[in-house]
Amino acid sequence: MSTAPLVEFRNVTVVRGDRAALDRVSLSIAPGEHVAILGPNGSGKSTLIKTITRECYPIQATGSSVRILGEELWNVFDLRVLVGIVSGDLFENCRWDVSGEEAVLSGFFSSIGIWPNHEVTARMRKKALEALARLGAAHLAARSIHEMSSGELRRVLIARALVHDPKALVLDEPSNSLDIHARRQLLGALSRLAAGGISIVMVTHQLEDILPDIRRVILLRRGRVFRDGPKDAMLTPDLLSAVFETPVAVDRFDGRYRMR
DSSP: OOOSOSEEEEEEEEEETTEEEEEEEEEEEOTTOOEEEEOOTTSSHHHHHHHHTTSSOOOOOTTOEEEETTBSOOOHHHHHHHEEEEETTTTTTOOSOOBHHHHHHGGGTTSSSOOTTOOOOHHHHHHHHHHHHHTTOGGGTTSBGGGSOHHHHHHHHHHHHHTTOOSEEEEESTTTTOOHHHHHHHHHHHHHHHHTTOEEEEEESOGGGOOTTOOEEEEEETTEEEEEEEHHHHSOHHHHHHHHTSOOOEEEETTEEEEO
8 A cells, every 4th residue: 555645745836827826835645634725715725726636737946846646747537536626616617418427427537427429337327326325415316417406516526526436535615605404414425435534635715614534734825834733723713813814713513613
């Protein structure tokens, strides 16, 4: 079994437009580790995800590197098998009718929906239905994504990422736009996945997203790692007020946190 870090950034700077969206960022996440990357909008969270998925590339500099499972160079299709990226906007602009099953099957092809050139095998269909059942979403297999609530679609997207049995899930603002019931359903499903051995990397601006299973929090502020450490030490009013640049209070209950 490889002991290389799941994700390792060393002195990484990524420029988008006329500013550094990530500024000399260094961090390392171990295989099997559950981590939250927390920060306000504009702190560099989305750029960090896009750098992992090779949608953004850092400035070349001595001592700068991005390694996934110990490797700097990846075929993007191979990488997607090992690290499942879950973003709520994946099907946002989809104009055609796609069922829940087809949305999950599309994970095998890194596509949006199934196309005539895609050869869907019986094994793939079995895996897709198993992934939906794992998320408590088997009833969504035949439903159009356009008829799903935000919470239902989010579970379908996670199932899509699970079809390859990835080592890790990277979740981009997973509960964004969800009501309290849908959020609880989603976070409960993610806790079960975490308990099953899949590494969870939660990228969010909401404390409510941080699962009890997560023990480490990385705070991002203005494109830099502001603090990195144990959850209880990071989620304090003083540190969060500094990160979000506004006074906040923090409530803790049943292993969860809320900021107000």
